[in-house]
Amino acid sequence: MAWLECKSRRIHYETAGPDGGPTYVLVNGLTQYVRLWIPFRDALIARGFHVVSFDMLGQGQSDKPSLFIHQDDQVAVLGDLIAALGERPIFVSGISFGGVIGLRYAITHGDRIAGLVPMSSFAEIPSQLYRLGVAMRTGLTLGGTTYLQDLLFPMNFSSEWLEEKSYLIELATHRGWLINDVYALANLMESFLDFEPLTPQLPLIRTPTMILTGEFDFLTPRKLQDSLRAHIPNSAMVIIPRAYHAFTLEKPEYTAYLLARFADDVLTGRWHGKQTVWVGPEAIGGDLTPFPAGFDHLRAIPVRKEAPPAALGADALGQKATAS
C-alpha cells in the first residue's frame, strides 16, 4: 500500500508486476476501488506489465473531499501519479468515469503517455445518459449505496455471469456498501453537473488510442464510444462480443489480452488507428476482425450505411496489418 500527496490530499495507490517496463495505469469507474482491479491487474501482470491502480478522490482509501470534487482535481492526481512513475512507456486505461478522466488527461498531457485505452467511456452526456445519471443519484440518496449497486449489477454484467456468480452478489453488494461512502459517491456524481462536452477537444489527443466498447453495453451505448473514435485521430474502436459495461470484471483475461496487444502494437510501431472499427475475437488469442464494410456499426441489426465516411470505408477493408 502506498500514498501520494496531491494538493494536500492523500491518494491511495498500489503497484504490482515487474517494475521498469511498460506500465498500465488503471483509472476506476464510479463505484470502484483499487481492489476491484485485482483479477484484471493480475492478468496484465501475467503478460509482463507493471500495473498501477489508485483510488480517485472520494473513493476507497483516498481522501474524500466533503462537498466539492472537481474533475480537474482528479486529472491532477492522475498527472502526479504518472509523473512519479518516471521515464517509461506508460499506458492509461480508464473505465466509464475513469475513462473520462483519462481522456481529460490525454487532451492536455497526451505527450507524456504511450497510449490511451478508454473503456465503456464517453466525452458527452446526451439526454439519455444524463437522465440515467439523475436517476442513479436519486436512487443513491433515497435508497443508499445498496440500491445503486442493485441498479448497476444488471447494467454491468450479462445474465449468464450474474447467474454463474449468484453466490457472491450479496457479499459483493455488502462489500461495495462498506467501502463506498454515500456523500463521496454523491460528490463524484455531482462533478458531472457542470460537465462540458469534451468532444471539441478530442482532436488534441494525438496519442495512440484504443477504444473498447461492450457489444451489449446499454449504460454507455456504442454511439458514445464512437464519438471518441470519430474525433481522436489515431484511434480505433474495438467492439467486445457479448460484453456489457463492466467487462474488466466479467472478462478480465480477455480484456488484458486486448490491452497487451495494443501496447505491443504501439511499442513496435505497428499501431495505426486510422479511426477504424473492429470486432474483438471470440476468444483469447484470436484475431480482431474489421467491422463488415458498408454496414452501420451503430445499429443492432445489419443495416447498410447510407453514406459511409470516406476514412472508415477505406480503412475498414485493409487494416489487418495495422491493428492486429
Added chain:
Amino acid sequence: MSPFLGPLDRDGRVPARQQTRLSAFLMSAHGAQARQLAIALSGGLQHGWQVELHSQYCREVEILSLIMRATSWVPDPALMFLIWQWEVAWLPRPAEGAADASQGYLIDLAAFGHALHAVVRPAALLPEFAPHDNAFAQAMRRIEFESGRLLHPQILFLKGPELVPARAAVAAAVERRHAQVRELWNALLHGMEIEPSGRHNLPPAYQLTVKAAAEAAATAAAAAKASEPAKQR
C-alpha cells in the same frame, strides 16, 4: 484491531459496553442536531425550505427514540468526560464569511448535519453477517440508512444557488465540521479498539470462489458463536 464491533455474543448481539459507548455518541450528536433544528424552527414555518428542516427535525427525533430504546445500556464512567467533550464540539458556530449571522448559523447547522450524516456510519461497524433479528443492529442500520437520506437536502442547500456567493464560507464550514466529527468519531472507535480503515483490507467478493464465499460466511458466524463461551470460561 478489528474493523468491526464485537465479538458478538452467542445470540449475535454487540457487547453492551460497546452498545452504550456508541449509542451515547449518537445520542449526543443527533440530539445536538435535533436541538439546533428545533431552535431554527422556533418561529414557525414561513418559508418552503423550513418544511424540509421540520422533516429533518422529525427524523432526528425518531433516531433518538430508536437509540434510546434499542440499546442495552450499562454504566460507563468514561462517558462523564466524553459527553462533555462532544457537547462542546457540537455548539453552533456561525460560518465566517456568510451574508449575515442568520445565514452563518444556517450554514453551520447544515454543515454539522452533513458531517454527522456523512462521516458517522454505525452500520458499517457491524460484523458482516451479523443477524438481522436484533434490535440494536437493526437500529444502527436504520440510522445509517436515514442518514444517507438526510444528506440529500443538506447537499441541495449547501450547494444551492442562494449560497453560491458564500461558497468559500460554505466549503470552509463543511470542511471544519467534517474534520471535527471525523476526529471525535475516530477517537470513539479507537477507544473501542476498532480500526475503521480495516474494512478496506477485506478481499473483494469478486475474487472469492463459491467455496471461499461460503467459508467467509461460516467463519463470521462461527466467530460470533464461539466468542461468548470463551469469554465465560
